[in-house]
Amino acid sequence: MELYKLTIHEANKLLSNREISAKQLAESVLKRIEEIEGKVNAFNTITAEEALKNADAIDKLIQQGEEISPLAGIPMGVKDNICTSGIKTTCSSKMLENFVPPYDATVIERLNTHNAILVGKLNMDEFAMGSSTENSAFKNTRNPWSLERVPGGSSGGSAASVIAGQALFSLGSDTGGSIRQPAAFCGLVGLKPTYGRVSRYGLVALASSFDVVGPITKDVTDCAIVLNVIAGRDVKDVTTADKPVDDYRTALKDDVKGMKIGIPKGFLDKGLDSEVRTSIHQAIKLYEKLGAELIEIDLPHAEYALPVYYIIACAEASSSLARYDGIRYGYRADDYDDLEELYKKTRSQAFGSEVKRRIMLGNFVIGADYYEDYYLKALKVRTLIREDYAKAFEKVDVILSPTTPTSAFKIGEKREPMDMYLSDIYTVPVNIAGLPAISIPCGFDANGLPIGLQLIGDLFEEKKLLQAAYTFEQNTDYHKKEPIL
Ligand code: GLN
Numbered sequence: 001m002e003l004y005k006l007t008i009h010e011a012n013k014l015l016s017n018r019e020i021s022a023k024q025l026a027e028s029v030l031k032r033i034e035e036i037e038g039k040v041n042a043f044n045t046i047t048a049e050e051a052l053k054n055a056d057a058i059d060k061l062i063q064q065g066e067e068i069s070p071l072a073g074i075p076m077g078v079k080d081n082i083c084t085s086g087i088k089t090t091c092s093s094k095m096l097e098n099f100v101p102p103y104d105a106t107v108i109e110r111l112n113t114h115n116a117i118l119v120g121k122l123n124m125d126e127f128a129m130g131s132s133t134e135n136s137a138f139k140n141t142r143n144p145w146s147l148e149r150v151p152g153g154s155s156g157g158s159a160a161s162v163i164a165g166q167a168l169f170s171l172g173s174d175t176g177g178s179i180r181q182p183a184a185f186c187g188l189v190g191l192k193p194t195y196g197r198v199s200r201y202g203l204v205a206l207a208s209s210f211d212v213v214g215p216i217t218k219d220v221t222d223c224a225i226v227l228n229v230i231a232g233r234d235v236k237d238v239t240t241a242d243k244p245v246d247d248y249r250t251a252l253k254d255d256v257k258g259m260k261i262g263i264p265k266g267f268l269d270k271g272l273d274s275e276v277r278t279s280i281h282q283a284i285k286l287y288e289k290l291g292a293e294l295i296e297i298d299l300p301h302a303e304y305a306l307p308v309y310y311i312i313a314c315a316e317a318s319s320s321l322a323r324y325d326g327i328r329y330g331y332r333a334d335d336y337d338d339l340e341e342l343y344k345k346t347r348s349q350a351f352g353s354e355v356k357r358r359i360m361l362g363n364f365v366i367g368a369d370y371y372e373d374y375y376l377k378a379l380k381v382r383t384l385i386r387e388d389y390a391k392a393f394e395k396v397d398v399i400l401s402p403t404t405p406t407s408a409f410k411i412g413e414k415r416e417p418m419d420m421y422l423s424d425i426y427t428v429p430v431n432i433a434g435l436p437a438i439s440i441p442c443g444f445d446a447n448g449l450p451i452g453l454q455l456i457g458d459l460f461e462e463k464k465l466l467q468a469a470y471t472f473e474q475n476t477d478y479h480k481k482e483p484i485l
Pocket of ligand 1: 129130154
Protein backbone atom coordinates (compact mmCIF):
# COMPACT_ATOMS: atom_id res chain seq x y z
CA MET A 1 0.00 0.00 0.00
CA GLU A 2 1.13 3.53 -0.75
CA LEU A 3 2.11 5.23 2.49
CA TYR A 4 0.17 8.42 1.73
CA LYS A 5 -3.02 6.38 2.09
CA LEU A 6 -2.44 5.66 5.76
CA THR A 7 -4.43 7.12 8.61
CA ILE A 8 -2.52 8.81 11.45
CA HIS A 9 -2.97 5.83 13.79
CA GLU A 10 -1.86 3.32 11.14
CA ALA A 11 1.24 5.39 10.28
CA ASN A 12 2.06 5.84 13.96
CA LYS A 13 2.07 2.10 14.51
CA LEU A 14 4.40 1.51 11.58
CA LEU A 15 6.70 4.36 12.66
CA SER A 16 6.84 3.19 16.28
CA ASN A 17 7.66 -0.37 15.19
CA ARG A 18 10.28 1.03 12.82
CA GLU A 19 8.62 -0.68 9.88
CA ILE A 20 8.69 2.61 8.00
CA SER A 21 10.65 5.81 8.51
CA ALA A 22 9.28 9.33 8.78
CA LYS A 23 11.35 10.15 5.73
CA GLN A 24 9.66 7.44 3.65
CA LEU A 25 6.27 8.66 4.77
CA ALA A 26 7.08 12.29 3.97
CA GLU A 27 8.50 11.29 0.59
CA SER A 28 5.39 9.34 -0.30
CA VAL A 29 3.15 12.31 0.55
CA LEU A 30 5.38 14.81 -1.27
CA LYS A 31 5.47 12.61 -4.35
CA ARG A 32 1.70 12.38 -4.27
CA ILE A 33 1.51 16.18 -4.07
CA GLU A 34 3.81 16.46 -7.07
CA GLU A 35 1.75 13.99 -9.09
CA ILE A 36 -1.76 15.32 -8.50
CA GLU A 37 -1.53 18.91 -7.33
CA GLY A 38 -1.94 20.03 -10.95
CA LYS A 39 -5.42 18.51 -10.85
CA VAL A 40 -6.49 19.34 -7.29
CA ASN A 41 -4.97 22.80 -6.62
CA ALA A 42 -5.16 22.40 -2.87
CA PHE A 43 -1.97 24.22 -1.85
CA ASN A 44 -0.91 27.85 -1.73
CA THR A 45 2.56 26.97 -0.43
CA ILE A 46 4.39 23.62 -0.34
CA THR A 47 7.13 23.21 2.27
CA ALA A 48 8.84 20.11 0.87
CA GLU A 49 12.38 20.91 1.88
CA GLU A 50 11.57 21.69 5.52
CA ALA A 51 9.31 18.64 5.67
CA LEU A 52 12.13 16.30 4.64
CA LYS A 53 14.53 17.93 7.08
CA ASN A 54 12.04 17.53 9.92
CA ALA A 55 11.39 13.91 8.95
CA ASP A 56 15.11 13.18 9.22
CA ALA A 57 15.20 14.71 12.68
CA ILE A 58 12.26 12.58 13.81
CA ASP A 59 13.84 9.43 12.42
CA LYS A 60 16.85 10.18 14.61
CA LEU A 61 14.61 10.43 17.67
CA ILE A 62 13.01 7.11 16.82
CA GLN A 63 16.40 5.48 16.29
CA GLN A 64 17.51 6.72 19.69
CA GLY A 65 14.62 4.75 21.11
CA GLU A 66 12.61 7.79 22.25
CA GLU A 67 8.94 7.27 22.75
CA ILE A 68 7.16 9.30 20.12
CA SER A 69 3.90 11.22 20.06
CA PRO A 70 1.04 9.74 18.00
CA LEU A 71 1.58 12.70 15.67
CA ALA A 72 5.36 12.45 15.34
CA GLY A 73 6.41 12.28 11.71
CA ILE A 74 2.84 12.67 10.44
CA PRO A 75 2.57 14.93 7.36
CA MET A 76 -0.07 17.64 7.81
CA GLY A 77 -1.48 20.54 5.84
CA VAL A 78 -2.68 23.78 7.42
CA LYS A 79 -5.32 26.22 6.23
CA ASP A 80 -3.69 29.40 5.02
CA ASN A 81 -5.28 31.60 7.69
CA ILE A 82 -3.34 29.96 10.55
CA CYS A 83 -0.03 31.70 11.19
CA THR A 84 3.16 29.75 10.59
CA SER A 85 6.41 31.41 11.57
CA GLY A 86 8.58 32.16 8.53
CA ILE A 87 6.05 30.61 6.14
CA LYS A 88 3.58 32.68 4.11
CA THR A 89 0.07 32.95 5.52
CA THR A 90 -2.02 34.55 2.79
CA CYS A 91 -5.68 33.92 3.69
CA SER A 92 -5.92 33.40 -0.09
CA SER A 93 -6.10 37.18 -0.42
CA LYS A 94 -4.12 39.62 -2.49
CA MET A 95 -4.01 41.68 0.71
CA LEU A 96 -1.74 39.13 2.43
CA GLU A 97 -0.18 37.54 -0.65
CA ASN A 98 3.35 38.14 0.66
CA PHE A 99 2.69 38.15 4.40
CA VAL A 100 5.17 36.05 6.39
CA PRO A 101 4.18 35.87 10.06
CA PRO A 102 6.95 36.25 12.62
CA TYR A 103 5.27 33.77 14.97
CA ASP A 104 3.37 30.49 15.11
CA ALA A 105 -0.29 30.15 16.02
CA THR A 106 -0.70 28.27 19.31
CA VAL A 107 -2.13 25.24 17.49
CA ILE A 108 0.98 25.14 15.29
CA GLU A 109 3.26 25.46 18.30
CA ARG A 110 1.50 22.48 19.90
CA LEU A 111 1.64 20.37 16.75
CA ASN A 112 5.32 21.21 16.37
CA THR A 113 5.99 20.12 19.95
CA HIS A 114 4.43 16.80 18.98
CA ASN A 115 6.65 16.63 15.89
CA ALA A 116 3.89 16.68 13.26
CA ILE A 117 5.38 17.66 9.90
CA LEU A 118 4.01 20.59 7.92
CA VAL A 119 3.90 19.88 4.16
CA GLY A 120 2.16 23.09 3.14
CA LYS A 121 -0.47 25.80 3.48
CA LEU A 122 -3.86 25.19 2.00
CA ASN A 123 -6.13 27.19 -0.27
CA MET A 124 -9.37 28.65 1.10
CA ASP A 125 -12.04 31.22 0.41
CA GLU A 126 -10.53 34.68 0.85
CA PHE A 127 -10.45 35.42 4.60
CA ALA A 128 -12.58 32.27 5.11
CA MET A 129 -15.66 33.88 3.54
CA GLY A 130 -17.47 31.31 1.46
CA SER A 131 -18.59 27.73 1.06
CA SER A 132 -16.76 26.58 -2.06
CA THR A 133 -13.19 27.96 -2.08
CA GLU A 134 -14.15 29.83 -5.25
CA ASN A 135 -13.52 33.12 -3.43
CA SER A 136 -9.77 32.44 -3.26
CA ALA A 137 -7.84 35.23 -4.97
CA PHE A 138 -5.44 32.63 -6.35
CA LYS A 139 -7.19 29.53 -7.71
CA ASN A 140 -10.10 27.12 -7.56
CA THR A 141 -9.43 23.98 -5.57
CA ARG A 142 -11.19 20.98 -7.11
CA ASN A 143 -13.09 18.20 -5.43
CA PRO A 144 -11.05 14.98 -5.80
CA TRP A 145 -14.28 12.97 -6.18
CA SER A 146 -15.22 14.97 -9.26
CA LEU A 147 -12.85 17.59 -10.57
CA GLU A 148 -15.52 19.89 -11.99
CA ARG A 149 -17.02 20.27 -8.53
CA VAL A 150 -16.09 22.39 -5.52
CA PRO A 151 -14.46 20.79 -2.47
CA GLY A 152 -16.62 22.97 -0.22
CA GLY A 153 -15.33 25.87 1.80
CA SER A 154 -13.98 27.85 3.21
CA SER A 155 -11.45 25.14 4.20
CA GLY A 156 -11.62 23.57 0.71
CA GLY A 157 -7.88 23.02 0.37
CA SER A 158 -7.80 21.41 3.82
CA ALA A 159 -10.42 18.82 2.83
CA ALA A 160 -9.31 18.20 -0.78
CA SER A 161 -5.68 17.62 0.25
CA VAL A 162 -6.54 14.97 2.85
CA ILE A 163 -8.90 12.91 0.68
CA ALA A 164 -6.40 13.17 -2.19
CA GLY A 165 -3.56 11.81 -0.04
CA GLN A 166 -1.53 15.03 -0.05
CA ALA A 167 -1.49 15.13 3.76
CA LEU A 168 -2.56 12.61 6.41
CA PHE A 169 -4.64 15.27 8.14
CA SER A 170 -5.19 18.99 8.06
CA LEU A 171 -6.35 21.91 10.14
CA GLY A 172 -9.27 24.07 9.10
CA SER A 173 -11.20 26.86 10.73
CA ASP A 174 -14.95 26.97 11.24
CA THR A 175 -16.91 30.19 11.63
CA GLY A 176 -20.20 28.99 10.17
CA GLY A 177 -19.42 25.53 8.84
CA SER A 178 -16.06 25.77 7.11
CA ILE A 179 -14.64 22.58 8.60
CA ARG A 180 -17.79 20.45 8.50
CA GLN A 181 -19.10 21.43 5.07
CA PRO A 182 -15.88 20.69 3.11
CA ALA A 183 -15.38 17.52 5.18
CA ALA A 184 -18.88 16.43 4.09
CA PHE A 185 -18.25 17.31 0.43
CA CYS A 186 -14.99 15.35 0.42
CA GLY A 187 -16.08 12.28 2.45
CA LEU A 188 -14.01 13.06 5.55
CA VAL A 189 -14.35 13.58 9.28
CA GLY A 190 -14.38 17.26 10.30
CA LEU A 191 -14.71 18.49 13.86
CA LYS A 192 -15.69 21.96 14.98
CA PRO A 193 -14.74 22.03 18.66
CA THR A 194 -16.67 23.98 21.32
CA TYR A 195 -15.92 27.70 21.09
CA GLY A 196 -13.02 28.28 23.46
CA ARG A 197 -11.80 24.66 23.49
CA VAL A 198 -9.00 25.38 21.00
CA SER A 199 -6.88 28.53 20.95
CA ARG A 200 -7.51 31.15 18.27
CA TYR A 201 -4.16 32.82 18.87
CA GLY A 202 -2.58 33.14 15.45
CA LEU A 203 -5.77 32.37 13.54
CA VAL A 204 -6.53 35.33 11.30
CA ALA A 205 -9.92 36.57 12.54
CA LEU A 206 -13.06 36.39 10.44
CA ALA A 207 -15.73 36.71 13.15
CA SER A 208 -14.08 36.39 16.55
CA SER A 209 -17.15 35.27 18.48
CA PHE A 210 -17.66 32.28 16.14
CA ASP A 211 -14.17 31.29 14.89
CA VAL A 212 -12.62 28.02 15.98
CA VAL A 213 -9.80 25.81 14.68
CA GLY A 214 -10.30 22.07 14.24
CA PRO A 215 -9.10 18.92 12.48
CA ILE A 216 -10.08 17.35 9.17
CA THR A 217 -9.14 13.66 9.16
CA LYS A 218 -9.75 10.34 7.43
CA ASP A 219 -11.46 8.76 10.41
CA VAL A 220 -12.77 9.43 13.90
CA THR A 221 -9.74 7.95 15.69
CA ASP A 222 -7.46 10.41 13.89
CA CYS A 223 -9.81 13.22 14.84
CA ALA A 224 -9.47 12.34 18.54
CA ILE A 225 -5.68 12.15 18.22
CA VAL A 226 -5.40 15.65 16.75
CA LEU A 227 -7.91 17.15 19.17
CA ASN A 228 -5.89 15.77 22.10
CA VAL A 229 -2.97 17.90 20.97
CA ILE A 230 -4.64 21.17 19.97
CA ALA A 231 -7.29 21.49 22.71
CA GLY A 232 -6.81 23.37 25.95
CA ARG A 233 -6.35 26.65 27.73
CA ASP A 234 -4.00 29.17 26.19
CA VAL A 235 -2.97 32.27 28.10
CA LYS A 236 -2.61 34.06 24.78
CA ASP A 237 -6.32 33.63 24.03
CA VAL A 238 -8.52 34.75 26.91
CA THR A 239 -11.58 33.12 25.35
CA THR A 240 -10.10 29.64 25.81
CA ALA A 241 -11.75 27.73 28.62
CA ASP A 242 -9.89 26.86 31.77
CA LYS A 243 -11.18 23.31 31.73
CA PRO A 244 -9.04 20.18 31.76
CA VAL A 245 -8.67 18.44 28.41
CA ASP A 246 -10.05 14.91 28.33
CA ASP A 247 -8.15 12.13 26.62
CA TYR A 248 -10.47 12.02 23.65
CA ARG A 249 -9.27 8.57 22.64
CA THR A 250 -11.09 7.10 25.63
CA ALA A 251 -14.32 8.04 23.84
CA LEU A 252 -13.60 5.70 20.95
CA LYS A 253 -16.08 3.01 21.95
CA ASP A 254 -18.39 1.11 19.65
CA ASP A 255 -21.43 1.65 21.83
CA VAL A 256 -24.49 3.87 21.63
CA LYS A 257 -26.81 1.73 23.72
CA GLY A 258 -29.14 4.01 25.61
CA MET A 259 -27.63 7.13 24.06
CA LYS A 260 -30.32 9.73 23.45
CA ILE A 261 -30.14 11.20 19.96
CA GLY A 262 -32.23 14.27 19.18
CA ILE A 263 -33.77 14.77 15.75
CA PRO A 264 -34.84 18.39 15.19
CA LYS A 265 -38.47 18.67 14.14
CA GLY A 266 -38.86 19.72 10.51
CA PHE A 267 -35.15 19.56 9.64
CA LEU A 268 -35.66 16.77 7.13
CA ASP A 269 -38.88 18.06 5.59
CA LYS A 270 -37.86 20.56 2.95
CA GLY A 271 -34.96 22.40 1.38
CA LEU A 272 -32.71 19.38 1.15
CA ASP A 273 -31.78 17.02 -1.61
CA SER A 274 -33.71 13.73 -1.60
CA GLU A 275 -30.57 11.59 -1.72
CA VAL A 276 -29.18 13.42 1.31
CA ARG A 277 -32.49 12.86 3.09
CA THR A 278 -32.40 9.14 2.30
CA SER A 279 -28.86 8.78 3.66
CA ILE A 280 -29.75 10.63 6.85
CA HIS A 281 -32.82 8.43 7.36
CA GLN A 282 -30.64 5.35 6.93
CA ALA A 283 -28.20 6.71 9.49
CA ILE A 284 -31.04 7.28 11.95
CA LYS A 285 -32.21 3.70 11.43
CA LEU A 286 -28.72 2.37 12.02
CA TYR A 287 -28.41 4.26 15.29
CA GLU A 288 -31.76 2.88 16.34
CA LYS A 289 -30.65 -0.64 15.49
CA LEU A 290 -27.49 -0.13 17.52
CA GLY A 291 -29.55 0.69 20.59
CA ALA A 292 -29.75 4.48 20.61
CA GLU A 293 -32.97 6.15 21.62
CA LEU A 294 -34.30 8.68 19.11
CA ILE A 295 -36.11 11.70 20.46
CA GLU A 296 -37.75 14.47 18.47
CA ILE A 297 -36.63 17.90 19.63
CA ASP A 298 -37.75 21.42 18.89
CA LEU A 299 -35.40 24.21 17.80
CA PRO A 300 -38.01 26.92 17.19
CA HIS A 301 -35.56 29.74 16.40
CA ALA A 302 -33.33 27.75 14.05
CA GLU A 303 -35.07 29.29 11.06
CA TYR A 304 -33.55 32.67 11.95
CA ALA A 305 -30.03 31.30 12.23
CA LEU A 306 -28.88 32.30 8.76
CA PRO A 307 -29.81 36.01 8.98
CA VAL A 308 -28.52 36.17 12.57
CA TYR A 309 -25.23 34.63 11.49
CA TYR A 310 -24.72 36.91 8.51
CA ILE A 311 -25.57 40.06 10.46
CA ILE A 312 -23.23 39.26 13.34
CA ALA A 313 -20.49 37.67 11.22
CA CYS A 314 -20.41 40.63 8.83
CA ALA A 315 -20.41 43.13 11.69
CA GLU A 316 -17.45 41.36 13.28
CA ALA A 317 -15.67 40.86 9.95
CA SER A 318 -15.92 44.55 9.06
CA SER A 319 -14.17 45.31 12.30
CA SER A 320 -11.56 42.49 12.05
CA LEU A 321 -10.63 43.62 8.55
CA ALA A 322 -10.18 47.28 9.48
CA ARG A 323 -6.55 46.52 10.26
CA TYR A 324 -5.66 46.04 6.59
CA ASP A 325 -4.99 49.66 5.84
CA GLY A 326 -1.85 49.44 3.70
CA ILE A 327 0.27 50.83 6.52
CA ARG A 328 1.23 48.11 8.95
CA TYR A 329 1.46 45.02 6.80
CA GLY A 330 0.12 43.45 3.68
CA TYR A 331 -0.63 45.02 0.33
CA ARG A 332 -0.16 48.76 -0.27
CA ALA A 333 -1.36 50.58 -3.40
CA ASP A 334 1.58 52.33 -4.98
CA ASP A 335 -0.04 55.38 -6.44
CA TYR A 336 -1.77 57.78 -4.02
CA ASP A 337 -1.82 61.47 -3.12
CA ASP A 338 -2.80 61.40 0.52
CA LEU A 339 -3.57 59.06 3.39
CA GLU A 340 -7.26 58.72 2.58
CA GLU A 341 -6.48 57.77 -0.99
CA LEU A 342 -3.91 55.25 0.23
CA TYR A 343 -6.57 53.54 2.35
CA LYS A 344 -9.14 53.58 -0.41
CA LYS A 345 -6.91 52.31 -3.17
CA THR A 346 -5.23 49.67 -1.02
CA ARG A 347 -8.51 48.19 0.13
CA SER A 348 -10.23 48.51 -3.25
CA GLN A 349 -7.39 46.81 -5.06
CA ALA A 350 -6.56 44.02 -2.62
CA PHE A 351 -9.93 42.77 -1.33
CA GLY A 352 -12.12 40.52 -3.47
CA SER A 353 -15.82 41.12 -4.03
CA GLU A 354 -17.18 38.84 -1.27
CA VAL A 355 -14.92 40.53 1.29
CA LYS A 356 -16.07 43.97 0.14
CA ARG A 357 -19.70 42.89 0.25
CA ARG A 358 -19.34 41.79 3.87
CA ILE A 359 -17.45 44.90 4.95
CA MET A 360 -20.25 47.04 3.52
CA LEU A 361 -22.97 44.88 5.06
CA GLY A 362 -21.16 44.86 8.39
CA ASN A 363 -20.70 48.62 8.47
CA PHE A 364 -24.36 49.03 7.57
CA VAL A 365 -25.71 46.88 10.40
CA ILE A 366 -23.56 48.51 13.08
CA GLY A 367 -24.06 52.07 11.82
CA ALA A 368 -25.93 54.40 14.18
CA ASP A 369 -29.15 54.35 12.12
CA TYR A 370 -29.62 50.60 11.93
CA TYR A 371 -27.73 49.25 14.92
CA GLU A 372 -30.87 48.54 16.94
CA ASP A 373 -32.91 47.15 14.07
CA TYR A 374 -30.31 44.67 12.88
CA TYR A 375 -27.27 44.09 15.05
CA LEU A 376 -28.92 44.35 18.43
CA LYS A 377 -31.89 42.28 17.30
CA ALA A 378 -29.57 39.61 15.92
CA LEU A 379 -27.76 39.43 19.27
CA LYS A 380 -31.10 38.88 21.01
CA VAL A 381 -32.09 36.10 18.63
CA ARG A 382 -28.66 34.59 19.14
CA THR A 383 -29.54 34.19 22.81
CA LEU A 384 -32.85 32.55 21.91
CA ILE A 385 -31.08 30.08 19.62
CA ARG A 386 -28.64 29.22 22.40
CA GLU A 387 -31.52 28.67 24.79
CA ASP A 388 -33.24 26.33 22.31
CA TYR A 389 -30.16 24.11 22.28
CA ALA A 390 -29.72 24.29 26.06
CA LYS A 391 -33.30 23.09 26.46
CA ALA A 392 -32.79 20.29 23.93
CA PHE A 393 -29.68 19.08 25.73
CA GLU A 394 -31.69 18.61 28.90
CA LYS A 395 -33.29 15.70 27.05
CA VAL A 396 -30.66 14.36 24.64
CA ASP A 397 -26.95 13.53 24.46
CA VAL A 398 -26.36 14.54 20.86
CA ILE A 399 -28.38 16.08 18.04
CA LEU A 400 -28.34 14.59 14.55
CA SER A 401 -28.86 16.43 11.25
CA PRO A 402 -27.46 16.57 7.73
CA THR A 403 -24.24 18.58 7.42
CA THR A 404 -25.31 20.16 4.15
CA PRO A 405 -28.53 20.26 2.11
CA THR A 406 -26.79 18.88 -1.01
CA SER A 407 -23.62 17.08 -2.01
CA ALA A 408 -20.77 18.99 -3.73
CA PHE A 409 -22.01 21.40 -6.38
CA LYS A 410 -20.31 22.35 -9.64
CA ILE A 411 -17.69 25.07 -9.84
CA GLY A 412 -19.46 28.24 -11.02
CA GLU A 413 -22.92 26.84 -10.25
CA LYS A 414 -23.83 29.15 -7.36
CA ARG A 415 -23.55 32.69 -8.66
CA GLU A 416 -25.92 34.42 -6.22
CA PRO A 417 -24.44 35.06 -2.76
CA MET A 418 -27.75 33.98 -1.18
CA ASP A 419 -27.56 30.54 -2.87
CA MET A 420 -24.09 30.09 -1.46
CA TYR A 421 -25.14 31.24 2.02
CA LEU A 422 -27.94 28.66 2.04
CA SER A 423 -25.46 25.81 1.88
CA ASP A 424 -24.61 26.64 5.52
CA ILE A 425 -28.14 26.28 6.79
CA TYR A 426 -27.39 23.22 8.97
CA THR A 427 -23.98 24.35 10.19
CA VAL A 428 -24.34 28.02 11.22
CA PRO A 429 -26.78 27.50 14.13
CA VAL A 430 -24.06 25.47 15.84
CA ASN A 431 -21.55 28.34 15.69
CA ILE A 432 -24.18 30.78 16.93
CA ALA A 433 -24.53 28.61 20.03
CA GLY A 434 -20.77 27.89 20.33
CA LEU A 435 -21.39 24.13 20.42
CA PRO A 436 -19.14 21.32 19.21
CA ALA A 437 -20.17 19.36 16.10
CA ILE A 438 -18.69 16.72 13.87
CA SER A 439 -19.37 15.75 10.27
CA ILE A 440 -18.82 12.13 9.26
CA PRO A 441 -19.38 10.34 5.94
CA CYS A 442 -22.79 8.65 5.80
CA GLY A 443 -23.32 7.77 2.15
CA PHE A 444 -22.79 8.54 -1.51
CA ASP A 445 -25.26 9.92 -4.03
CA ALA A 446 -25.93 8.63 -7.54
CA ASN A 447 -23.00 10.71 -8.87
CA GLY A 448 -20.66 8.99 -6.42
CA LEU A 449 -20.37 12.14 -4.29
CA PRO A 450 -20.03 11.84 -0.50
CA ILE A 451 -22.81 12.84 1.89
CA GLY A 452 -22.15 14.05 5.44
CA LEU A 453 -23.97 13.45 8.71
CA GLN A 454 -23.67 16.10 11.41
CA LEU A 455 -23.72 15.31 15.12
CA ILE A 456 -23.96 18.24 17.52
CA GLY A 457 -23.03 18.07 21.20
CA ASP A 458 -23.57 20.19 24.29
CA LEU A 459 -20.78 22.58 25.31
CA PHE A 460 -17.48 20.71 25.92
CA GLU A 461 -19.11 17.33 25.23
CA GLU A 462 -16.72 16.42 22.43
CA LYS A 463 -16.38 12.94 23.91
CA LYS A 464 -20.03 12.08 23.41
CA LEU A 465 -19.78 13.27 19.83
CA LEU A 466 -16.71 11.18 19.18
CA GLN A 467 -18.31 8.10 20.69
CA ALA A 468 -21.46 8.46 18.57
CA ALA A 469 -19.35 9.14 15.47
CA TYR A 470 -16.96 6.28 16.16
CA THR A 471 -19.82 3.83 16.63
CA PHE A 472 -21.33 4.86 13.29
CA GLU A 473 -17.96 4.46 11.60
CA GLN A 474 -17.38 1.01 13.08
CA ASN A 475 -20.67 -0.14 11.63
CA THR A 476 -20.30 1.36 8.13
CA ASP A 477 -17.72 1.47 5.33
CA TYR A 478 -18.19 4.95 3.87
CA HIS A 479 -14.93 6.26 5.34
CA LYS A 480 -12.96 3.55 3.55
CA LYS A 481 -13.84 4.65 0.01
CA GLU A 482 -11.32 6.66 -1.95
CA PRO A 483 -11.66 8.82 -5.04
CA ILE A 484 -9.80 7.73 -8.17
CA LEU A 485 -7.52 10.48 -9.37
N1 GLN B 1 -19.65 29.72 4.63
C1 GLN B 1 -19.76 30.53 5.80
C2 GLN B 1 -19.43 31.95 5.47
O1 GLN B 1 -19.22 32.23 4.35
C3 GLN B 1 -18.87 30.01 6.86
C4 GLN B 1 -17.46 30.36 6.65
C5 GLN B 1 -16.58 29.81 7.70
O2 GLN B 1 -16.98 28.96 8.49
N2 GLN B 1 -15.37 30.31 7.72
O3 GLN B 1 -19.37 32.78 6.32
